[in-house]
Amino acid sequence: MMEAPRAWEGWSRGALWVLCDYPVLTMGRRLVARTMGWVVIQYHPVTGPTEDHELHHVKQCMLWGPFIIIAYPLASLWAYLKGGDAYSDNWFEKAARRAAGQEV
Numbered sequence: 001m002m003e004a005p006r007a008w009e010g011w012s013r014g015a016l017w018v019l020c021d022y023p024v025l026t027m028g029r030r031l032v033a034r035t036m037g038w039v040v041i042q043y044h045p046v047t048g049p050t051e052d053h054e055l056h057h058v059k060q061c062m063l064w065g066p067f068i069i070i071a072y073p074l075a076s077l078w079a080y081l082k083g084g085d086a087y088s089d090n091w092f093e094k095a096a097r098r099a100a101g102q103e104v
Contacts, residue, residue: 015035049102
């Protein structure tokens with residue numbers, strides 16, 4: 001029988017942080033964390049600029065509300081159609097990297 005992944009939950013800086021100890025791949029990349037509304041799912045503990053990056057996504061979710069569900073994939077499609085990368089050239093990702101002081 002497969003063991004359920006462990007999770008840690010706690011509030012920090014206005015978001016609920018959940019730690020899941022199993023790897024997840026998306027768009028061919030290993031995820032560090034994923035933000036859904038005000039919940040940040042971490043696949044290993046994040047701190048510093050990565051934490052700031054995810055918290056900016058929390059702000060984006062609060063600003064865009066339910067429209068983020070449509071807007072984020074459309075931003076990925078737009079970046080791809082312009083010849084860019086669907087993830088790193090996505091407007092939401094660029095804004096989060098800029099807010100966290102990461103390379104854009």
